[in-house]
Amino acid sequence: MLINLFISFLKIGLFSFGGGYAALPLIQEEVVNLHHWLSLSEFNDLITISxxxxxxxxxxxxxxxxxRIAGFPGALAATFGCVLPSSIIVGGISYFYNKYKDLDAMTNILNFLRPAIVSMILIAGISILQTAFFDVKAISLANMDWIMLAIFIISLFTMFKSKIDPIKIMLFCGLLYLVTNFLFY
Incomplete structure (x- = not known):
């Protein structure tokens, strides 16, 4: 199990260019779809906790x-697997970037990677929205969580129109969801 955790997160660490949000589809594929270590609902909880x-x-x-899978040794194996590729890649890239940063080829490579990274982040966002607003089994208006959608719109509007600290908005939205669930369910 430790080797499976290490290899799974080694792959995630190796191919998650663009940061954590770009890694979410890869994590979901390994953890939910391939190994079934977490359900999709648990995966969304994982994102929230993370x-x-x-x-x-x-x-x-x-x-x-x-x-969750193998206790403290599992945490070490998965975390080390996730961090190892980044450490090696960043070390190599920093050397080559400092040496060749003025070359057109370096600029072209970075420009080529940007759209792929943005698409991975977009896919992660869509996946999170689907599981937040709809029943996991079916996406339809009948399965829409209208309270969650309303809270999302309120928080989005508040974040764009005010300078309120995002942590305060998160706390308010969590409290609002608890109150509405208590009142309506």
């Missing part, structure tokens, strides 16, 4: 999944 705790989302996710 967002609320300090540190990069991919590393927090690796630690969470590793702990």
């Amino acid at each position: 967002q609320m705790t300090p540190g990069p989302i991919a590393i927090n996710s690796a630690t969470f999944v590793g702990t």
Whole structure:
């Protein structure tokens, strides 16, 4: 199990260019679809927990999944697997970037990677929205969580139109969801 955790998160760490949000589809594929270590609902909880705790989302996710599957040794294996490729790649890239940063080829490579990274982040966002607003089994207006949609719109509008601290908005939205669930369910 430790080797499976290490290899799964090694793959995630190796191919998650663009940061934690870009890694979310890869984490979902490995953890939910391929190995069935978490359900889709648990995966969304994982994202929420990883967002609320300090540190990069991919590393927090690796630690969470590793702990859930194999305790402390699992957390170490998954986290090390996630971090190892980045450490090696960043070391190599920093050397070559400093040496060749003025070459057109370097600029072209970076320009080529940007759209792929944006699309991975968009896919992760769409996946999170689907599981937040709809029943996991079916996406239709009949399965829409209208309270969650309303809270999302309120928080989105508040974040764009005010300078309120995002943490306060998150706390308010969480409290609002608890109150509405208590009143309507």
